[in-house]
Amino acid sequence: MFGPDDASAAGVAAAGRGDTVAGTVAPAGAASGQLRRTGLPAVEDLARVIPPQEVRRRGPVAVFECFERIPCDPCYWSCKRGAVKPFGDINDLPEVDWERCNGCGLCVAACPGLAIFVVHEGYTDTTSLIKLPYEFLPLPEVGQVVGALDREGTRVGEARVVRVQKPREKVGTPVVWIEVERDLAHVVRNIAVAGGERGE
Amino acid sequence: MAAVLNPQVMVVGAGPAGMSAALAAADCGVKVLLVDFFSQPGGQLVKQTHKFFGSRGQYAGVRGIEIARILGEKVRSHPHIEMLLDTQVLGYYPDGVLTMERSVDGDSEYLKARPRRLVVCAGASEKPLAFPGNDLPGVYGAGAVQTLMNVHGVMPGRRAVMVGAGNIGLIISYQLRQAGVEVAAVVEAAPVIGGYAVHASKIRRLGIPILTSHSVKEAHGERELEAVTVWRVDERWQGIPGTERRFEADVLCLAVGLSPLAELLWQAGCRMAYVPELGGHVPWHDEHQQTSVPGIFVAGDAAGVEEASSAMVAGRIAGLAAAASLGACPRYRELAGEARAQLEALRAGPPGEKIRRGLTRLEEVGRRVRAG
Numbered sequence: 001m002f003g004p005d006d007a008s009a010a011g012v013a014a015a016g017r018g019d020t021v022a023g024t025v026a027p028a029g030a031a032s033g034q035l036r037r038t039g040l041p042a043v044e045d046l047a048r049v050i051p052p053q054e055v056r057r058r059g060p061v062a063v064f065e066c067f068e069r070i071p072c073d074p075c076y077w078s079c080k081r082g083a084v085k086p087f088g089d090i091n092d093l094p095e096v097d098w099e100r101c102n103g104c105g106l107c108v109a110a111c112p113g114l115a116i117f118v119v120h121e122g123y124t125d126t127t128s129l130i131k132l133p134y135e136f137l138p139l140p141e142v143g144q145v146v147g148a149l150d151r152e153g154t155r156v157g158e159a160r161v162v163r164v165q166k167p168r169e170k171v172g173t174p175v176v177w178i179e180v181e182r183d184l185a186h187v188v189r190n191i192a193v194a195g196g197e198r199g200e
Numbered sequence: 201m202a203a204v205l206n207p208q209v210m211v212v213g214a215g216p217a218g219m220s221a222a223l224a225a226a227d228c229g230v231k232v233l234l235v236d237f238f239s240q241p242g243g244q245l246v247k248q249t250h251k252f253f254g255s256r257g258q259y260a261g262v263r264g265i266e267i268a269r270i271l272g273e274k275v276r277s278h279p280h281i282e283m284l285l286d287t288q289v290l291g292y293y294p295d296g297v298l299t300m301e302r303s304v305d306g307d308s309e310y311l312k313a314r315p316r317r318l319v320v321c322a323g324a325s326e327k328p329l330a331f332p333g334n335d336l337p338g339v340y341g342a343g344a345v346q347t348l349m350n351v352h353g354v355m356p357g358r359r360a361v362m363v364g365a366g367n368i369g370l371i372i373s374y375q376l377r378q379a380g381v382e383v384a385a386v387v388e389a390a391p392v393i394g395g396y397a398v399h400a401s402k403i404r405r406l407g408i409p410i411l412t413s414h415s416v417k418e419a420h421g422e423r424e425l426e427a428v429t430v431w432r433v434d435e436r437w438q439g440i441p442g443t444e445r446r447f448e449a450d451v452l453c454l455a456v457g458l459s460p461l462a463e464l465l466w467q468a469g470c471r472m473a474y475v476p477e478l479g480g481h482v483p484w485h486d487e488h489q490q491t492s493v494p495g496i497f498v499a500g501d502a503a504g505v506e507e508a509s510s511a512m513v514a515g516r517i518a519g520l521a522a523a524a525s526l527g528a529c530p531r532y533r534e535l536a537g538e539a540r541a542q543l544e545a546l547r548a549g550p551p552g553e554k555i556r557r558g559l560t561r562l563e564e565v566g567r568r569v570r571a572g
């Protein structure tokens with residue numbers, strides 16, 4: 001798995017990015033065949049959007065799991081820090097300026113694709129923090145321990161709920177902050193809340 | 201005998217395209233009659249609980265139901281728009297008269313209208329799929345399931361299989377889970393997922409498998425649906441024996457595409473063309489959304505099945521053009537030009553590729569229309 005001292009395991013280095021490239025995500029080409037066939041991003045897709053290690057450890061930062069050119073740009077309008085670069089064409093892939101992004105998570109709630117996550121790798125010595133969009137009821141309570149699910153919905157561990165940001169308007173997307181085992185920062189992308197699941 | 205209404209512009213269908221068309225025309229000062237068969241305006245928007253894509257001009261990031269509310273309020277409060285709900289348009293007659301049936305308190309009355317301009321935004325209907333058992337109770341069009349859940353608050357069942365991994369199939373699978381219905385699998389006959397990858401990833405995170413190159417072989421059940429057998433299909437979409445998988449399910453949702461509702465346009469004698477990329481038979485139309493019959497405009501899914509964001513922009517162009525043809529829109533070139541640029545931008549990316557191909561084919565028909 002993806003440890004703070006072993007960036008290669010999440011496929012970051014495997015795809016040649018490693019920790020050397022600081023700055024921004026290059027707008028790459030098309031989404032991988034795996035993503036088109038299965039809905040699961042491939043290692044090379046993720047490698048384009050996971051920030052370099054120094055950025056990941058510095059503090060919370062947005063990871064845009066948006067790999068396909070679609071006509072969409074609310075992430076750009078939602079960011080108050082100018083960390084999402086202006087779109088030349090509305091179909092452009094979003095580009096984050098990691099030097100400007102402070103992981104506030106405004107874009108997480110705004111993205112209609114629920115494709116943005118904020119990750120703080122090394123939130124404590126042993127844990128990482130993830131802010132994720134969650135549109136099901138009941139919403140978890142702060143302090144509650146919930147199931148930690150990966151991109152296939154498979155349970156990979158437990159998560160402790162740190163905060164639940166309810167949207168100002170009823171129709172918005174809640175953002176749940178969870179603390180997971182440090183190595184799971186780029187693995188966990190959903191939670192299982194006891195008491196079932198109903199749409200928010 | 202019913203009196204004949206004489207609006208300057210009549211818009212059929214109060215969905216995203218129709219409401220945008222009505223507002224655009226009414227803002228030019230013309231009197232608009234907006235007609236819809238449902239009891240509230242919004243069309244498909246009233247059941248779309250997901251947030252929209254597109255850009256700010258088309259309410260990106262706002263949920264469909266909210267867009268329905270916002271546009272609905274604008275339409276209701278507009279001094280130049282009269283809205284007739286619960287009113288089904290029945291037919292178009294050669295003298296330019298449209299007949300309508302309106303239900304009032306369980307009764308119905310007949311109405312007629314002879315508008316100077318007609319904008320048809322009637323939307324689309326769901327395509328069926330043939331397989332043994334497709335007539336069992338529990339086999340639904342995906343749109344029907346969405347209406348049950350999101351308009352009427354009724355759970356369609358406990359466990360569903362979804363057919364079709366286009367945006368509609370993916371989005372409704374997500375909404376089924378939000379409603380507390382388990383989704384056993386999404387099956388898709390094509391080798392790749394047709395909808396946006398972000399929607400696919402969203403349902404994968406819920407643990408829902410997406411089986412590409414798979415289709416329904418058979419639906420099972422005595423009195424109602426109990427199980428579904430799916431199988432792998434080859435490149436010619438033929439089932440491969442020995443690859444069957446059976447899922448227990450009491451809901452089978454078909455999201456295999458939409459066909460434009462173009463009956464009125466056929467009746468009006470509009471030049472039609474069969475363009476699979478646009479969903480089937482569609483009316484030829486020019487860049488002003490005008491059909492081959494002068495004075496009849498079309499927008500939204502009725503003009504070719506597409507996303508609601510594009511429908512809103514195309515509806516706006518149709519409304520402006522209808523008003524302009526009555527001499528009521530002096531800034532038409534500028535306003536329609538802006539809208540056309542938005543439409544082009546929305547269609548520019550890979551998901552718009554099919555639409556672009558479809559429109560090119562429609563253009564060829566257009567050249568024949570003009571030549572003949």
Ligand code: SF4
Nearest residue numbers: 079101102104105107
């Ligand atoms: S997390 Fe905040 S600062 Fe970073 S891109 Fe999103 S909105 Fe901008």
Ligand code: SF4
Nearest residue numbers: 066072074075111113
């Ligand atoms: S808002 Fe979300 S889906 Fe849309 S472009 Fe930005 S990251 Fe992608």
